[in-house]
Amino acid sequence: MKLSSIEIYRKQIGVFHATLEDLLLAIDPTFFLEGRSGWVMGIGEIFVFHGASLSNIREASPSNALPKIHSEVERGTPLYLISAPFEPHSPLKISIPEFAITGSDNQDTVAVVAHCRQDSDFNYRRQQALLDSLEQLQIGAMDRLNYPPLVEDLHRLDSIAWSDRFDRAAEAIQNGTIDKVVLSLTTTATKTPAYKKGKAMLRLRKSLPTSHLFATDSYIGASPELLVDLKNSVAISKPLAGTRETQRRGELSSSTKDLREHDIVVQSISAGLLSHTNKVKVLAKELFDAGPISHIATEIQALDLSPELGLLDLLGSIAPTPAIAGYPSDEAIELIKSLEGERGLFGGFVGFMDDTLDGEAYLAIRSVRDLGSDLLFQAGVGVISSSEKDQEFHEIEHKIHAVHHPLHESLALTHE
Ligand SMILES: C=C(O[C@@H]1C=C(C(=O)O)C=C[C@H]1O)C(=O)O
Structure with a gap:
């Protein structure tokens, strides 16, 4: 059939x-x-x-x-x-x-x-x-x-693996193969007997209130990043890049490295949307807080799209964006595959569509994968020519802590 x-x-x-x-x-x-x-x-x-x-x-x-x-x-x-x-x-x-x-x-x-x-x-x-x-x-x-903690302490991130991956990326950047690549690391934490998916989801939702809670297959997460919202022939995308702890968010506005990483993402998404309409508007940069960490964000709007276009057509033109893969895209994806293997849902997207094929899709990050007795945490960072190995390693730590901490703390979860 x-x-x-x-x-x-x-x-x-x-x-x-x-x-x-x-x-x-x-x-x-x-x-x-x-x-x-x-x-x-x-x-x-x-x-x-x-x-x-x-x-x-x-x-x-x-x-x-x-x-x-x-x-x-x-x-x-x-x-x-x-x-x-x-x-x-x-x-x-x-x-x-x-x-x-x-x-x-x-x-x-x-x-x-x-x-x-x-x-x-x-x-x-x-x-x-x-x-x-x-x-x-x-x-x-x-x-x-x-609620008592839902997970134990986090296992240490592998700084040796990071050093190797970063060096390989730096080499590819130096020889001109790529401009930017987003590399990730994983680590695990063991579930406590109190762990339940619903409780874990509620904790993520409470700690990351500006993010979009999701669950699918063996993953749960709270994504801060809108890939596409398509409604009535208007599409909106709001990519992020650059990461600081929220107390230091001000540094992002003057960091040439982070602004450049972000521009690569905005340009690539704008180009993807321009293949569907000549009315693409890039709004002013802003700072966006995702729980304990902050990012640079830019809203991009595509107007007057053909009513025939569906959410998936737009995703096909922009994903994976340089916020999660790199630039140029094919070369970055190839390098990621050789360093990390298959990522699966991490770095992909979750979304929904109605019967007119309008809908919303979010980048699958700030997530954990349920491995049975353990949870697998994963986070990535953009690497460009001016990136520093240790600083990027700390950014990965901050992103993983943003998800681990709410699951680990002893919390009184009341319904206001
Ligand atoms: C890859 C992740 O985040 C992405 C990478 C960022 C960066 O390079 O600073 C910031 C936000 C996200 O676009 C992640 O959270 O794992």
């Missing part, structure tokens, strides 16, 4: 009063993403499309391979959930959940939508079970306990 001949039915099966905190403590979602316009929680999967990679989206949009939708839900609500690995040749995953719960920060009403493949296929028993558990939430089975 050709994918495009699958028909998906979706209908709203309930509206409840519940907070995101309650839901995350009660439900272990298959997918979660809190975007600028609201959040979506996916439970189960009734359709998974693994076909296209970012590289072949550049040539042909996968949109015509997506199912036909029969909807009892208003347009503009998330339908397709996306997770894409860093490697542009690896397939990305587009799925439709069995159930989607949606809501936004400024209201405590959540809507529950069910999807199925044929209009007679709705699984009413599973629907009832989910609705019953949401009813219970309303009654207020809330977990107000003080």
